[in-house]
Amino acid sequence: MDFDTRYKQYLTVVENWLEGVLPEVRLSQDELPEKRIYEAMRYSLMAGGKRIRPVLSLAVCDLIHGDEKELIPFAGAIELIHTYSLIHDDLPCMDNDDYRRGKLTNHKVFGEAMAVLAGDGLLNLAFEIMLKETMKDDNKNYSRMKTAYMISVSSGVKGMIGGQVIDMESEKAEISYNVLCRMHKKKTGALIRASVLAPAILFNTEKNIVDKLEIYAENIGLAFQIKDDILDFEGDSRVTGKLTGSDAANNKSTFVSILGIAKAKELLKTSVENAVKALDGMENSEFLTQIAHYISERNK
Amino acid sequence: MDFDTRYKQYLTVVENWLEGVLPEVRLSQDELPEKRIYEAMRYSLMAGGKRIRPVLSLAVCDLIHGDEKELIPFAGAIELIHTYSLIHDDLPCMDNDDYRRGKLTNHKVFGEAMAVLAGDGLLNLAFEIMLKETMKDDNKNYSRMKTAYMISVSSGVKGMIGGQVIDMESEKAEISYNVLCRMHKKKTGALIRASVLAPAILFNTEKNIVDKLEIYAENIGLAFQIKDDILDFEGDSRVTGKLTGSDAANNKSTFVSILGIAKAKELLKTSVENAVKALDGMENSEFLTQIAHYISERNK
Numbered sequence: 001m002d003f004d005t006r007y008k009q010y011l012t013v014v015e016n017w018l019e020g021v022l023p024e025v026r027l028s029q030d031e032l033p034e035k036r037i038y039e040a041m042r043y044s045l046m047a048g049g050k051r052i053r054p055v056l057s058l059a060v061c062d063l064i065h066g067d068e069k070e071l072i073p074f075a076g077a078i079e080l081i082h083t084y085s086l087i088h089d090d091l092p093c094m095d096n097d098d099y100r101r102g103k104l105t106n107h108k109v110f111g112e113a114m115a116v117l118a119g120d121g122l123l124n125l126a127f128e129i130m131l132k133e134t135m136k137d138d139n140k141n142y143s144r145m146k147t148a149y150m151i152s153v154s155s156g157v158k159g160m161i162g163g164q165v166i167d168m169e170s171e172k173a174e175i176s177y178n179v180l181c182r183m184h185k186k187k188t189g190a191l192i193r194a195s196v197l198a199p200a201i202l203f204n205t206e207k208n209i210v211d212k213l214e215i216y217a218e219n220i221g222l223a224f225q226i227k228d229d230i231l232d233f234e235g236d237s238r239v240t241g242k243l244t245g246s247d248a249a250n251n252k253s254t255f256v257s258i259l260g261i262a263k264a265k266e267l268l269k270t271s272v273e274n275a276v277k278a279l280d281g282m283e284n285s286e287f288l289t290q291i292a293h294y295i296s297e298r299n300k
Numbered sequence: 301m302d303f304d305t306r307y308k309q310y311l312t313v314v315e316n317w318l319e320g321v322l323p324e325v326r327l328s329q330d331e332l333p334e335k336r337i338y339e340a341m342r343y344s345l346m347a348g349g350k351r352i353r354p355v356l357s358l359a360v361c362d363l364i365h366g367d368e369k370e371l372i373p374f375a376g377a378i379e380l381i382h383t384y385s386l387i388h389d390d391l392p393c394m395d396n397d398d399y400r401r402g403k404l405t406n407h408k409v410f411g412e413a414m415a416v417l418a419g420d421g422l423l424n425l426a427f428e429i430m431l432k433e434t435m436k437d438d439n440k441n442y443s444r445m446k447t448a449y450m451i452s453v454s455s456g457v458k459g460m461i462g463g464q465v466i467d468m469e470s471e472k473a474e475i476s477y478n479v480l481c482r483m484h485k486k487k488t489g490a491l492i493r494a495s496v497l498a499p500a501i502l503f504n505t506e507k508n509i510v511d512k513l514e515i516y517a518e519n520i521g522l523a524f525q526i527k528d529d530i531l532d533f534e535g536d537s538r539v540t541g542k543l544t545g546s547d548a549a550n551n552k553s554t555f556v557s558i559l560g561i562a563k564a565k566e567l568l569k570t571s572v573e574n575a576v577k578a579l580d581g582m583e584n585s586e587f588l589t590q591i592a593h594y595i596s597e598r599n600k
Contacts (some may be wrong), residue, residue, distance in 0.1 A: 017575055032464055032471035033466040033470065033475075033479065033483075033495060034457070034462050035466060036464040036465060036469060037311060037457055037461070037462070038457070040583060041457070073531060077399065084420075085420075088416055088417075088420060091413075091416065093411070093412035093413045094413045094416065099570075102444050111390075112393035112552055113393045113394045113468055114465070114468070116388055116391060116393060116394065116416065117388075117401060117461055117464055117465055117468070119420070120384075120385075120419070120461055121380055121424065121457045121461045122451060123420065123423055123424065124387060124423065124456040124457070125456055127427040127452050128449070128452040128453055128456055131431075131445060131448050131452050132450040134434065134445045134449075135442070135445050135446060135449060141441065141442070141445070142435070142441070144440070144441055145434045145435050145445070146393070146435060148431050149428070149431040149432055149434075149435060152427050152428040152431050155424055155430055156421060156424040156425055156428055157338070157341070157421045157424070157425065159339055161337070161417055161424060162337070162422045164417055165333060165337040165417055166333040166334060166433070167335060167336055168414070168417070169333035169336060170333060175333075178331065180452060183333075245475070
């Protein structure tokens with residue numbers, strides 16, 4: 001099966017699951033005020049996007065012969081967490097972005113207050129879903145809890161939120177290359193790593209495979225961010241759906257601003273190579289290799 | 301032991317636990333950017349307040365002879381969730397409050413962006429803590445998961461966040477008494493109910509006790525909100541730490557605005573009576589009875 005077909009298959013699994021989490025709202029007349037937050041949460045959650053995180057989870061799940069149905073609530077919860085972080089990130093007091101994936105951002109459609117609450121609601125829902133999963137009547141709850149806990153640490157102040165903070169604080173002054181790397185390891189890297197490791201933890205994969213997946217995850221996380229910075233620098237805004245040059249306009253430290261475009265592209269190449277090398281000798285890893293290349297070659 | 305002494309004992313347990321969750325930050329030089337969010341989270345979490353939610357949990361824990369050490373991470377997680385909701389609630393795009401508990405609100409000290417992230421961080425941390433608890437090596441994890449799940453539903457869009465949404469939407473137009481009640485049942489009631497029920501679920505309390513505690517919780521939740529509205533109407537701002545009359549100035553529907561002050565006070569009295577009645581014949585319930593009275597008699 002070629003890469004696009006397989007990606008689309010995973011994407012369908014993800015979209016269907018997400019669709020079921022927040023179905024079109026059917027509330028009673030009495031519940032009309034609440035309707036708006038379901039709409040706001042749904043607006044951002046169903047706004048498309050690459051779904052790279054849950055797709056990665058599903059691909060690793062296949063690699064280690066895990067049960068997709070068992071995995072999807074955790075993979076989906078990560079997408080919910082990712083979506084909430086985008087909503088809050090776009091707020092006027094944060095990045096103040098009007099467009100995301102070519103559509104108006106959440107607060108532009110629903111107002112700032114609702115966008116804050118929709119973000120809160122999605123984060124909370126991610127944990128509701130994972131906690132519900134851990135309450136099944138079988139002997140696999142311990143792995144589920146470990147998976148949910150790992151995801152919670154990845155999305156918290158030691159992970160994604162911590163990365164956001166470095167990002168914000170770094171706008172005040174130029175940062176070192178080391179701080180830039182730590183920022184992205186947390187901001188983007190933590191959830192990508194969580195996506196790759198979730199199936200490994202859930203299905204108790206042996207340690208030497210987990211170690212390899214971790215190196216893979218860290219390298220594609222890095223590649224993903226460098227590519228984002230490159231796209232912001234020279235991407236086609238009609239394709240990316242974002243304004244080109246916004247990082248520079250906001251005086252943001254990026255791999256391009258700190259290393260220059262040539263070195264940034266070199267580092268992108270090395271990261272992809274390191275990711276691919278980590279999978280060496282692993283059966284069934286073709287799709288993960290392709291994803292690493294896809295991350296560096298995408299144009300949005 | 302008199303009410304104040306016992307309340308203070310519980311409060312000490314809570315404050316000590318919270319102190320351990322977010323100790324004064326000792327980060328390496330390299331991690332300085334992250335320092336700010338720990339400070340922001342700590343600022344609001346350690347800003348005092350009545351801690352009524354975890355105190356209620358500890359009191360119920362005693363009533364049913366539960367293990368306080370087992371309970372406190374869940375009771376504390378509820379306080380973290382409550383604190384995050386206050387930070388987001390105070391934001392300029394929400395209630396736009398400059399003061400809370402007599403201190404500047406989070407965004408006034410740390411800026412709006414950090415306040416959003418500090419709130420996100422506290423919500424996330426609450427789940428990290430509860431999930432970590434569920435991973436102990438004994439046979440009680442199922443009750444822990446049920447407790448964490450119940451708390452997650454209480455704080456989500458079906459609970460507290462949903463109540464916030466009704467509150468926001470209701471500012472656009474006057475709401476009915478029924479909608480007002482549903483709003484508060486979710487906005488304030490859901491976490492108070494969760495605080496009372498957490499120990500009952502954690503320690504597998506028999507159903508007839510849980511049912512009584514639920515009626516108690518719903519009535520003190522209602523009483524708590526009516527009292528809040530009354531304090532906003534006629535409280536002493538030097539004692540409450542909030543501006544008196546801000547609900548009226550913001551055209552907010554409250555128990556006072558909809559029922560009038562006399563009927564609001566009558567409903568407050570009835571709620572307390574109903575709460576106390578629910579505990580009828582329950583051993584050791586004296587402190588819970590006193591809390592019900594305390595809620596209606598407090599001046600802040």
